[in-house]
Amino acid sequence: MKSRTIRRWSFVHTWTSLICTLFLLMLAVTGLPLIFHHEIDHLLGDAPELKQMPADTPKLDLQELVLKAQAHRPGEVMQYFGWDEDDSNGVIAIMAATAGTEPNSSHTFMLDARSGEAVEMPSANGGFMMTMLRLHVDMFAGLPGKLLLAFMGLLFVVAIISGVVLYAPFMRRVKFATVRNDKSTRLRWLDLHNLIGIVTLTWALVVGVTGVISALSDLVIAAWRNESLTAMVAPYRDAPPLMELAPVSRVLDIAADAAPGMQPDFIAFPGTRFSSEHHYAVFMKGSTHLTAHLLTPVLIDASNLEVTAIGDRPWYMDAMGLSQPLHFGDYGGRPMQVLWAVLDVLTIIVLGSGVYLWVVRRRASKPVAVAQAETVQ
Numbered sequence: 001m002k003s004r005t006i007r008r009w010s011f012v013h014t015w016t017s018l019i020c021t022l023f024l025l026m027l028a029v030t031g032l033p034l035i036f037h038h039e040i041d042h043l044l045g046d047a048p049e050l051k052q053m054p055a056d057t058p059k060l061d062l063q064e065l066v067l068k069a070q071a072h073r074p075g076e077v078m079q080y081f082g083w084d085e086d087d088s089n090g091v092i093a094i095m096a097a098t099a100g101t102e103p104n105s106s107h108t109f110m111l112d113a114r115s116g117e118a119v120e121m122p123s124a125n126g127g128f129m130m131t132m133l134r135l136h137v138d139m140f141a142g143l144p145g146k147l148l149l150a151f152m153g154l155l156f157v158v159a160i161i162s163g164v165v166l167y168a169p170f171m172r173r174v175k176f177a178t179v180r181n182d183k184s185t186r187l188r189w190l191d192l193h194n195l196i197g198i199v200t201l202t203w204a205l206v207v208g209v210t211g212v213i214s215a216l217s218d219l220v221i222a223a224w225r226n227e228s229l230t231a232m233v234a235p236y237r238d239a240p241p242l243m244e245l246a247p248v249s250r251v252l253d254i255a256a257d258a259a260p261g262m263q264p265d266f267i268a269f270p271g272t273r274f275s276s277e278h279h280y281a282v283f284m285k286g287s288t289h290l291t292a293h294l295l296t297p298v299l300i301d302a303s304n305l306e307v308t309a310i311g312d313r314p315w316y317m318d319a320m321g322l323s324q325p326l327h328f329g330d331y332g333g334r335p336m337q338v339l340w341a342v343l344d345v346l347t348i349i350v351l352g353s354g355v356y357l358w359v360v361r362r363r364a365s366k367p368v369a370v371a372q373a374e375t376v377q
Helices: 003-035 037-044 062-072 127-137 142-173 185-199 201-215 217-232 251-258 315-327 333-376
Strands: 077-083 090-096 107-112 118-120 263-268 279-285 296-301 307-310
Touching (some): 003 037, 003 142, 003 333, 062 090, 062 107, 062 118, 127 142, 142 185, 142 201, 185 201, 201 217, 201 315, 201 333, 217 296, 251 263, 251 296, 251 307
Antiparallel strands (some): 077 090, 077 263, 263 279, 279 296, 296 307
């Protein structure tokens, strides 16, 4: 590779890395506890625990659970019902002052499907894990924070690609995994920086790309609302507002009949950003690790419980659904969590060593520049 080309790639790698390094260090540090969020919730005592009951205890009707939730949070309205992955008796309820309240201002708690007892979920509404999540997702800055982190993610991807380009000619001169321990501290760290960077290459690209997609989730959901959802609810464009909602008792059975072979993931109540003013939207998922993150909405008229549309899944919604669990290592259980954590720590080392190498190089270049200036004088 010609020296001029190398200098150009070196310039790209240096500055894309430096610009995004502080943000990436923050993301790597906050991402580490998020990999083990279930375990940390249990350790901190923030995980909801339901009372022990006989295995054959019947579950309440879904409408009864709605009434129990409204009694627990009087004056608020239902936004979403979901189902806990760890306990089939747990129903996650999200309520707010209005159906359209933005997610960070909603309140999340759990209902025991057998008794309707409300159990608070501290980590879903504040505390250590929520702080880590908000820092990781938007830095408490909403959409502007997400867009900034998406841009930093793009710079990270460019830094990775440029680093590979620069490492290729280096590999032709030195054996792979060589660390020159007989050389200076700077060269030893350079070799370690290159080695760890190339070893974590694939993971870093996966996490970088999925992080960018996740950071753009608000725009992805807005696109889905403007395109797919608008088309599905077009017949209701001029319909008067609903004065009363039909009970939700049968919506899961209705959705199961409309989407056979699938399971419910969550229900979006009328007026939320995943539904319309006139529909219950039941989002159905597959039964495998892959299809469990691909959601198909079944729109049910909230006045008469008739299915009005079964939504197609746009590619960008599938991309978002697949990227978020992959970003946090949620696909392969504990082994994948441990692998993700190790690679996360290695990435922190790469980022820190990159800053160190830049600082050392800058310090070393100053005496040379001064000497050249004195020579000219």
